[in-house]
Amino acid sequence: MSLEKIYSFIDAHASAFIGDLVKLVRQPSVSAKGEGIEDCATLVEDMMREIGLSTKILRGERGHPVVYGEIKSKKTAKTLLFYNHYDVQPPEPLEEWKYGPFSGEIADGKVYGRGAVDNKGNLVSRLKAVQAYMKTVGEVPVNVKFVVDGEEEIGSPNLEPIVKKYRQLFSADAAIWEFGGTDRHERPNLYLGLKGVLSVELRAKCALKDVHSANAPLIPNAAWRLVWALNTLKDENEKILIEGLYDNVLPPTSEEIECLKNIPSEEEALKKELGLKQFLKGLSGVEALKALLFQPTCTINGLQSGYTGRGSKTVLPREAMAKLDFRLVPNQKPDEIFEKLVKHLRARGFGDIEIIRYGSTEPVKTPISDPFVSLVAKTAEKVYGKKAVIYPLSAGSGPMHLFRNLLGYPVVSAGCGHPESNNHAPNENLKIESFIKGVKFVAALISDFAS
Ligand SMILES: [Zn+2]
Structure with missing residues (x-):
């Protein structure tokens, strides 16, 4: 026809x-x-x-x-x-x-x-x-x-x-x-x-209400509590520190790597569009594509706590919240990664951080x-x-x-x-x-x- x-x-x-x-x-x-x-x-x-x-x-x-x-x-x-x-x-x-x-x-x-x-x-x-x-x-x-x-x-x-x-x-x-x-x-x-994805929310709750920041030597600060917890999840070299997170990661096959080599580079245009001098860790070419498509990620999507309006406010926040997502690669499973996250925070003394699980899909x-x-x-x-x-x-x-x-x-x-x-x-x-x-x-x- x-x-x-x-x-x-x-x-x-x-x-x-x-x-x-x-x-x-x-x-x-x-x-x-x-x-x-x-x-x-x-x-x-x-x-x-x-x-x-x-x-x-x-x-x-x-x-x-x-x-x-x-x-x-x-x-x-x-x-x-x-x-x-x-x-x-x-x-x-x-x-x-x-x-x-x-x-x-x-x-x-x-x-x-x-x-x-x-x-x-x-x-x-x-x-x-x-x-x-x-x-x-x-x-x-x-x-x-x-x-x-x-x-x-x-x-x-x-x-x-x-x-x-x-x-x-x-x-x-x-x-x-x-x-x-x-x-x-x-x-x-x-x-x-x-890739798969797992979305979560972390909540730190300390005092029953916000207080004057003059009380900082005595009253725990939810914003700091959350920042310290987040800091245990990933290091400055982009390595996720949750124990066993990389256990089930399948590396790309040789056929897939050949495929990556055929993908025309759009790096310069993307960097220009985003106003960046380089990608994380200076990655480029097939290595950048391997990271993009075959590496799991842990991303902070948003953070909220205390006063964020104009000028200053000397307040000590009672609550802090972060939204995160993990991108997963074959053969990781969302349930597995969630369990590992919970275990990780508990093991590092952050059992008080509330972990709310949102949607997830498999790679x-x-x-x-x-x-x-x-x-x-x-x-x-x-x-x-x-x-x-x-x-x-x-x-x-x-x-x-x-x-x-x-x-x-x-x-x-x-x-x-x-x-x-x-x-x-x-x-x-x-x-x-x-x-x-x-x-x-x-x-x-x-x-x-x-x-
Ligand atoms: Zn969409």
Whole structure:
């Protein structure tokens, strides 16, 4: 089947597609605060129905709903599944946005707003590819399924029971993951796996109330208590000091190292963009990529205690809080790392520090040798006119392990972002040109997967 008809449909309807994306961006859906979730799920379901998908809202015992959609092919039993999410990261700090984070403003050929790329842009690009088939050919050449998560940005804590309960709905021959895009040289980037993540909060609580700092010789200070505890977790050489943390780390295979060598260096551009002279420990080249993709991390995401307003205040804070995340690599497990963290703090005399566990996901990868990987790479090369860059892992995280490890099919991540799309940061934006290319890529992929 020729894709030309489908491509012209996509070009002719580009502004209507953008209009639908803007509508979705304008609907806040911040999972961390539970803001706008149900409304956004309804909007996604409506969008699917309009295209002709049959839909279901899947609910677990707790948490936000998953929007499920599918469309059957008369031609084949083969099924391609798309995993996306409709929830977004909190937009803060608000003062750094050029346009409102939920304005969906269009400027300089881009759509601005939280979720414009991550992940509403990617979701809409896939839905519109299916729509293009329905409106031109009248059917899809393979069965297509959509799983649209409502809690990806908080670690998908409730997806596992839903996947287990609706196992049949989630069955497929292969899946395309939520994210991806082109790099600074317009090369499509594919990701074959994810690091895991474990998010925690540490709380130090001392006196029952804040007191005058004149009492410092007698009253314990929660801010210092927390700083001392944090100081035991990692040293200045980036080595994590939690006992046994590196025990299960799998080093990259020789095939994966070859893959890393093929990844074009974007170091200088990234350093320039971030205003940095060098990366940590002066890392560069394959060594930098090895650290980025195959080393676990321990990151302070935020710290809060005492007075942080204008001027000074001589106060001694009663409470201090830090949010942390650990990025995990094959074969570490979140449960294992959490237990090791608890044991570590207790052993060093910080049994008083409260440890709250938030979301976590396992690390996961699809092998480079899987035939689905070469299929996606060939399609990407055809559509983008440049050889795909293959990352054996992504430094990011998500619930991919439920699909790859539990359900057992290959998963590749590819999407329509670009290097300055500012995912998770202020001024998130999607280039309209990349979005339209992304719709065509998904259309071509559906066709190649069918044949
Ligand atoms: Zn995200």
